[in-house]
Amino acid sequence: MATLTEGKLRFTFAEDWTVSQYDDWGHYRNQFIKVCGSIKAVDVVAIEPNGCCWLLEIKDYREHVRTKTIHLADEMAEKVRDTLAGLVAAQFRADDESEKIAAKQALRATSLRVVLHLEQPTKPSKLFPRAINPATVLQRLRQLIKAIDPHPQVVETATSRNLPWTIH
Numbered sequence: 671m672a673t674l675t676e677g678k679l680r681f682t683f684a685e686d687w688t689v690s691q692y693d694d695w696g697h698y699r700n701q702f703i704k705v706c707g708s709i710k711a712v713d714v715v716a717i718e719p720n721g722c723c724w725l726l727e728i729k730d731y732r733e734h735v736r737t738k739t740i741h742l743a744d745e746m747a748e749k750v751r752d753t754l755a756g757l758v759a760a761q762f763r764a765d766d767e768s769e770k771i772a773a774k775q776a777l778r779a780t781s782l783r784v785v786l787h788l789e790q791p792t793k794p795s796k797l798f799p800r801a802i803n804p805a806t807v808l809q810r811l812r813q814l815i816k817a818i819d820p821h822p823q824v825v826e827t828a829t830s831r832n833l834p835w836t837i838h
Contacts, residue, residue, distance in 0.1 A: 676713055676728040679789070679827070680838045687835075688717040690772050692753060697764035697773075702756045710749040711756060715776055718834065723779035725750055730789040735801060742802060743810035746786050750815055784815060784822040785833065 672689040674681045683689045692698060693711040703709055714726040727746055729736075738745065760773035788804055808824040815822055827837050 674714055677730045678732075679728060679730060679787070681714070681726075681728075681835050682838070683716055683835045684719075686719045688772060688775055690715055690769075692756075695756075695760065695764070695769050696766050697760040697769050698756050701763065701765070702759055705759075706752070706755075709752045709756070710745070712749045712753045715753070715757070715772065716835070717772075717775050717779060721778070721780035722783060723776045723781070724783045724785060725753055726785045726787060728787045731801065732789050732791050741807075741810060742786070742788075743807045743814055746784075746807075746811055747814035750784055750818060754818070782819055784811075784819040786811065786822070786824045787826065787830070787837070788824055789826050 671685050672683040672687055674683075674689060674691055676691075691713060692715040693713055698711055712725045712727045714724070714728070716724040716726060718724070727749055729742070736742070757773045757776050760769055761777055762770075764770040764773060786807065788802065788807070790801060804824045804826070808822065811822045811824065812820070823833070825833065830837055
């Protein structure tokens, strides 16, 4: 099984998946950012054996509140766009051969899915019962990336049962 840890969340994927923490790729960190400046990236690129490529962004606000002024859906859409551009460049120019292979595999995928994993405090304040409304983020995200994935998902651990990985 492939396991990735992001903060206090651990994601477990089936053994036959190709999973990597994209925002840690040397190509992204050392090459692509230098060319494009303020570029962003999703946390995880995961490819199912059936050819579906998942772009997964993980936001955990259980301990620290969100301080960015940009709408979360806008930020997510930029990350998806920039990650796709980075994958195209990485398939040709990544110094690390495994990153080059993973990028080629992602770009040969037969479908593309986008997931925002959003964790929020279980004990919200009375003034702000839910700091970020997942339904609002999802609605805006659908509008922004419908040409990439018309059915993106905004999930949290409690609602992620339909996803093909487990979260602990």
